[in-house]
Amino acid sequence: MFRAPHISLGQESADLMVQRLLSDDFAIEDVLFMSALQVAREVARHRGRPQQVYMVGFDFQPELGYAQVDGAHYETGDDQTRAMMIGMQENFLLNALYTLQGSALNVTHVGSRAYSRLSVDDLVEMFLPDVHDRPDRTSWAVSIVAEITTNHFGDLGRLERMVRAAAAAGADYVKVQKRDVETFYTREQLDAPYRSPFGTTFADYRHQLELSAEGFRFLDALCKRLGIQWFASVLDEPSYRFVMQFAPPLVKLPSTISEHTDYLSHVAQDCRCGIVLSTGMTDRTYENWVLKTFAHAPQLYLMQANSAYPTPPSDANIGVVRHYDRLSKADPRIVPAYSSHDPGWFGSAMAVAAGARMVEKHVKLGNTDWAHFDAVALDLTTPAFRDYVGKVREAEVIVGAEEKAIAPSEHHKYRRTSA
Incomplete structure (x- = not known):
């Protein structure tokens, strides 16, 4: 020291x-x-x-x-x-x-x-x-999402640093969360002890983390300046109505609320933008319900996820992404995707090989033991997220095209000659 x-x-x-x-x-x-x-x-x-x-x-x-x-x-x-x-x-x-x-x-x-x-x-x-000769974000088939969640802690200066770092690393989107604290949680949950710099209860913590309308306007203006897009996980109907005033390109429905079918059905009927739907803690029955309920969504990102933080490699089940890729062949509205709660970049690279066209990774700004998702998130104060983006892009390049053709780099070592 x-x-x-x-x-x-x-x-x-x-x-x-x-x-x-x-x-x-x-x-x-x-x-x-x-x-x-x-x-x-x-x-x-x-x-x-x-x-x-x-x-x-x-x-x-x-x-x-x-x-x-x-x-x-x-x-x-x-x-x-x-x-x-x-x-x-x-x-x-x-x-x-x-x-x-x-x-x-x-x-x-x-x-x-x-x-x-x-x-x-x-x-x-x-x-x-x-x-000026490098590929811009629009040239990549796979979208990379820097999942900020609430790791901005309601601090606009901290949020700006995170968005700028994510954009500089090559992310296509940043994602935040929005929930109506007083109605989403029970009174017992809100009154429970929780140690954080913002107070002594879980309510103190959760209220501090929520961005106001001013915060979302700030995020929107910042992203436009930086050439990166944003969207949000909306966990309840009041939050959905609140976020839609900013006309985001996508709305995410996280696996946390997969049992809130009345709310999900309302979004399916009302929303006119793309839906990103995480499938953690669900099975094929839920998938069938989703495909029927969101039949009119202009885009439906089916995002394979395991809700454990961190996800053991044996439970990542990247093969589900391959299944979503097959669904997308029959229904072009479907976009196979992967939400990475597993450590590092390897699972996401595998997901790209399986057909994912969107991958999402949690990010943070330094280590904060009392914050949610801290253990699995990549620290934006280090090269970790930039390296993650690089590995995903490398995987995308290596996967290449599905159509078999002779590549410019190929040549025949032994040429056939006439007798």
Whole structure:
């Protein structure tokens, strides 16, 4: 464990902050990028060679706020205070750029400011020269869903980080959940003790996790900016009516409510978008009921799932996906799918080979022992979900097409010659 002093921002400490940047005494500054630059200097010293630092995302535009999505700000303080704080930080950056000239640290600001040495497009071209030639999300046959559930904990900043990480990893969708807490659970369940940062009962925990209308508008605007789609598991009729106001492309009905047939029948009659239906804890009888009840759904994603967290490999039953694939041949509305509660990526890759055209994986942001689904979820603060997406895409490429043909890579080692 590394410990360092924290130096609060004040008039005297501000005057010395740039000087501390060049000293050997490390401190946590209120202007955190100054501490980050000091770490980079230490890396350069340790390696014995200059280090290049690219500062990306430091736009220093007060009108955008500290965090901004389509005009919605999530921060405290008025406009004048925000402008003063952001302007002050920009001045520290300018002083740091001047002070570090000729040092072992080469700092390049990326953006559109007068002192920016690269634009964002320049940086992309430098590090990802073939980015425009790569397949976009629409070129893949298999949709990948980052299942956030309620692991955002009702915190819009946390939700934004998760959505951005999922989009950067290559997910096609993010999925959240919505339930009417007071009617979905019994009073006995709500009053039960539950330890979390939000209170001492299960009700305290569940109420905190539910996104408000503002939260869903934030999610919708963010996903549009990032070019990723979203949908939600809706566990009851009030939640269904609530979510449909945002016109999501899909609605999920989780296996948790497979016995709530009155509600499921209502959605089947009312919904005009695609239905993703998880089949955990059900058998062929339920499947027959679903096929009859959802006969008019424009798309019906039949999602093989086992509701154990985590699912033992022996209970994953990927063969069910193959069965759903056969159903889809007779009824093109049906989309075979797989909800992965098994560890890692292998089950999902197998599901793609079995015909799945959608796979879903739980994600989280760091480890939180008191959160649901934490044990099986992939941590977005690590490369785990990006690796998962890569393995699914690799499986999709390897599966290829069903029609037998001569591939461009093939050649005959022994050519037949005439006698």
